[in-house]
Amino acid sequence: MTERRVVFVLAGLLLCALLPFALVRLPTMTDLFDHVGRFHVMLDAGRSPWRARYYRFDWHVVGNLGGDLIVAVIGPVLGVEAAARAMVALVPLLTIAGIAAVSRAVHGRVQPSAVVAACFVFGNPFHFGFVNYCLSLGLALLVFAAWVRMAERSLVSRLLVLTPLVLLVWVAHAMGWAVLALLVAGFEGTRLVQRGIGAPALRQVGAMVLAFVPPVVLTLSWRQGGGGALFSYGDTSELIERKVMTWVTILRGGDPVLDIGVPILLLLAVGVLLWRRSLVIDPRMAAGGVLLSIACTVMPATIFSSWAADERIAPAAAIALALSLRSRGRARDAWALMLLAAALFVVRTAEMTGRWYAADRRYAHALTALDLVPRGARISAVVLDDACHTGWAANGWSHLPGLAIVRRDALVNSQWPLVGAPLLRVVYPAPVQWVHDPSQHVPAFGCGTPGLSALHRRIAATPRAYFDYLWVLNTRGARDPWPGRAPLYRDADSALFRLSAR
Incomplete structure (x- = not known):
């Protein structure tokens, strides 16, 4: 040959x-979408007052x-x-x-x-x-x-x-x-x-x-x-x-x-x-x-x-x-x-x-929610996960919130807290356990009957002083992610809620 x-x-x-x-x-x-969020802060170089308030990018x-x-x-x-x-x-x-x-x-x-x-x-x-x-x-x-x-x-x-x-x-x-x-x-x-x-x-x-x-x-x-x-x-x-x-x-x-x-x-x-x-x-x-x-x-x-x-x-x-x-x-x-x-x-x-094409359409629908939040919004993201096992197929839900940095100059809680001279650091003075990965992960599916009790506990514990919106992703059609609260936006995979007045 x-x-x-x-x-x-x-x-x-x-x-x-x-x-x-x-x-x-x-x-x-x-992990890609949080990489994109970091890239956006890098390219901005501190020009946006919102990104400068929330993040700092330092070349090392x-x-x-x-x-x-x-x-x-x-x-x-x-x-x-x-x-x-x-x-x-x-x-x-x-x-x-x-x-x-x-x-x-x-x-x-x-x-x-x-x-x-x-x-x-x-x-x-x-x-x-x-x-x-x-x-x-x-x-x-x-x-x-x-x-x-x-x-x-x-x-x-x-x-x-x-x-x-x-x-x-x-x-x-x-x-x-x-x-x-x-x-x-x-x-x-x-x-x-x-x-x-x-x-x-x-x-x-x-x-x-x-x-x-x-x-x-x-x-x-x-x-x-x-x-x-x-x-x-x-x-x-x-x-x-x-x-x-x-x-x-x-x-x-x-x-x-x-x-x-x-x-x-x-x-x-x-x-x-x-x-x-x-x-x-x-x-x-x-x-x-x-x-x-x-x-x-x-x-x-x-x-x-x-x-x-x-x-x-x-x-x-x-x-x-x-x-x-x-x-x-x-x-x-x-x-x-x-x-x-x-x-x-x-x-x-x-x-x-x-698989990418189908997921891309679902992500696009979920990201529509960001059109309803102002620039500089402080978003507490929640991604509903399987409680007992990790799925085989890759998906981007866990780091999709990173695109809120790109599209709305937002503070989101999905960036990694890397040690050893990280390029991107969260500088917003919120409790560290609320502003970094894996704070966005909440178990909801698997282990028998799916339940949202962990999500409800997470909502109750979210510090309203530091966040304006709650963005729930990968809901898989679950009804009433927040009982008694009407969402600003909702589709089959996500829901956006107002947390508090600014």
């Missing part, structure tokens, strides 16, 4: 991947700036919501380009297994809306491809080119830098074993470690005096179950049958072709995939305030392991693997597109 045909299929998958962004205004990614050199820097450049031209959508659309573009670049660098030409790797672009981290990490993963793959291609160049030339590129990945997101470091460790370690572990080779590898030193220094500076725990495993009583589920949920975010079935089908197909000896494994790439798998299994759930840090690594491990596969010239088997992977990619993307 010629490389041109594989590249043609990857280009088709990229066009398919971009289609959802062309059809919706608001991609359904769980931290390993978590990928989307912010992109929107800072294109936001003034496109507007913040369109810029955010364009920024997120860069994720499949960078990642698929990185997959093709790594495949070519490692194997000499783009392999059909690159199409298998592409099936993990829209993974769990993407649907959760970890946009900076997803951008950094695409960059990490591109930089790793450059690292492989320059493997035989002089040490000085490699350091001059690769050091700033490694730093760029860290600036996008520190976890993407960690992925790059493990890919490089696997590649260089395997080459070291293949060539013989001697003093000259050790000096060469040791010297290349210098490319990763600047981000380490910046990380230590970033974290100095930042407060909060550096890492956390969460509830250790469920640690083993959670680690197993990390691999089960590697593609979680859409239809569970597809999200679980796609990796299983791909794994079975690859297993058959390995058994038939139609595929071979390149150890230089496989070593990085194994290191990423080990890291995903043993690392904490939260690192540097980044929740689900271990879950983010799982799709990267799958991509690396897929990219280690090289076809042995059996065209029929290569075509079968590539067409199976391409079909699975298209089916999942079609499901995502339909």
Whole structure:
């Protein structure tokens, strides 16, 4: 099979991947809408008296700036919501380009297994809306491809080119830098074993470690005096179950049958072709995939305030392991693997597109409520959740209130209270437990008969001195969210109430 045909299929998958962004205004990614709220404050630069009263945005050199820097450049031209959508659309573009670049660098030409790797672009981290990490993963793959291609160049030339590129990945997101470091460790370690572990080779590898030193220094500076725990495993009583589920949920975010079935089908197909000896494994790439798998299994759930840090690594491990596969010239088997992977990619993307389109219309109806509040409104948002379990499909309700910042210069209570030099801080002098995520979450569904008693307790406890409006989201058609109080706005998914006079 010629490389041109594989590249043609990857280009088709990229066009398919971009289609959802062309059809919706608001991609359904769980955390995205509060990112957009932060971007809006960033672009405003304190000009609005309301935003200046509620929020402060301070630039810091931290390993978590990928989307912010992109929107800072294109936001003034496109507007913040369109810029955010364009920024997120860069994720499949960078990642698929990185997959093709790594495949070519490692194997000499783009392999059909690159199409298998592409099936993990829209993974769990993407649907959760970890946009900076997803951008950094695409960059990490591109930089790793450059690292492989320059493997035989002089040490000085490699350091001059690769050091700033490694730093760029860290600036996008520190976890993407960690992925790059493990890919490089696997590649260089395997080459070291293949060539013989001697003093000259050790000096060469040791010297290349210098490319990763600047981000380490910046990380230590970033974290100095930042407060909060550096890492956390969460509830250790469920640690083993959670680690197993990390691999089960590697593609979680859409239809569970597809999200679980796609990796299983791909794994079975690859297993058959390995058994038939139609595929071979390149150890230089496989070593990085194994290191990423080990890291995903043993690392904490939260690192540097980044929740689900271990879950983010799982799709990267799958991509690396897929990219280690090289076809042995059996065209029929290569075509079968590539067409199976391409079909699975298209089916999942079609499901995502339909789900995004339906959700986009529901979000648009709920956001109509903001037309009834004045600029600078203080909104206490409530998102009704399942009490017993987290749903499989991603939705944006929990952070949809962040768009009130964009559209009404409002104070809302869904931004994250990150530690360690956060870019956005809430400066409004309200009780901290009422102005940050997860204060918007209220259990209402599941565990038998749905009930709104927790919502009613929340309404009674809401401090009227600090908020003007109550915005209840994800009501799922529940009647009388606030018994005896007429809503200013109501639809099947939301209701807006006046709390008090200003």
